[in-house]
Structures are given as C-alpha cells and as structure tokens.
Amino acid sequence: MKGILAAFTLVCVLAQQTFGAGQAEVTSSNRDGSLLTDQGTCYYRGMNIPNGQTVKLSNPCEQWTCLSTAQKVTVKGCKAPRNYGDCPSHFKEGEYPKCCPGILC
Template sequence: MRLQAFLLVSAAVVFSAEWRAVESYVSTGEVPVKDGKCQYNDTEITPGEPLRVEYPCEMWTCGVGDGVTGNLDIAGCGVVRAGPGCRTVRGTGVYPDCCQRSLCTN
C-alpha cells in the first residue's frame, strides 16, 4: 500500500513539474504560386508537404487553389507559462522542437 501511495505521489509531482500552459496560433493567408508551389518569405512550399522551420519556429502548409494563388497555413508555438520553480527555455531544432518549454529545477 505504501508503494502505491509513493508511486501516485511521485507521478503527481512529475506531472505538475512538467505541466505547462500553451497558447498556440494558426494563421491562414493567400500567397502566390509558382511552378505549382506556394511562395512565402523567399521559400517554396510544396503542397501536401508541410515545411517545419526553426526561425521563426513554425510549420508552413501549402494548399494550391487556382494555380495562381494558394492558401498558406502557418502554425506556431505561442506562449509558455512556467510555474513556480521553473523557467522557460527555447528548444532546438525545427517546429515543434524549437518551441519554448518550461524547465523546472525541483
């Protein structure tokens, strides 16, 4: 019984230390299409192949409409709030690994 209580309390501590509130964002816009690919920030995005980038930490997804313009969906991390005894740090790599996360010292 003590072991079960210990495991339950340990799991609760780990969960509360790793918990974070995240507010992400998604934006949609119209972009030009060239050679069947969306053009955005001097980058070509192939339809159906989401492009994950590090700076800015986002994922860009292209949908080609009439061949002249396309729809670009941009998903990003948003804000991370760190709890007591924690701080926010930026991750490394491309989206979503580059998103901020909370690092707790407890």
C-alpha cells in the same frame, strides 16, 4: 525612316525597363512575407513549397503547409508555455515542434 526606327527602338527599351522593374517588385514584395502562388507552388517568405507539402522550421519555430489551389499557407506555431512559479521559459533546439519553448527549473 531612321527617325521611325530610332523611336521604335526607344519604345522597346522603355517597355523592357518598365516590365523588368515590375518583375523586380514582385520578387521584393515576396521577401516581405507576402504569399504568392503559381502552378502548384507557394512562394512564402523566401521559400518555395510545393502544393500539399509541409516544411518544419526552427527559426521561426513553425510549420508551413502549402495549399496553392486555395492560395493559402497554413502556419502552425508553438503554444505559449504555462508559467510554473519563477521558472523561466526557453526555446529548444531543432525543427518544429521540437523547438517550442519549455519551462526550465
């Protein structure tokens, strides 16, 4: 009987370690930029965004909108600035779209 109990305990410990490792992989795979959706929330690049909500970022200079029911995040970025002679482009301060690059002359 002790042998059966020891074997059952070992199986339970191994199952817990296996499922625990799977959960850690989900967390680490989300850090690499992949999109996860769950119960009306988008988990994208380390941020939790409620369905239908928009976040404006400064780094990267982008706007993200969660569409969890469609399993999507829409990303808006800056337009590339047109060259104007020898004037260099530079990024500005603030959240999207204020941080989009402009021409400095």
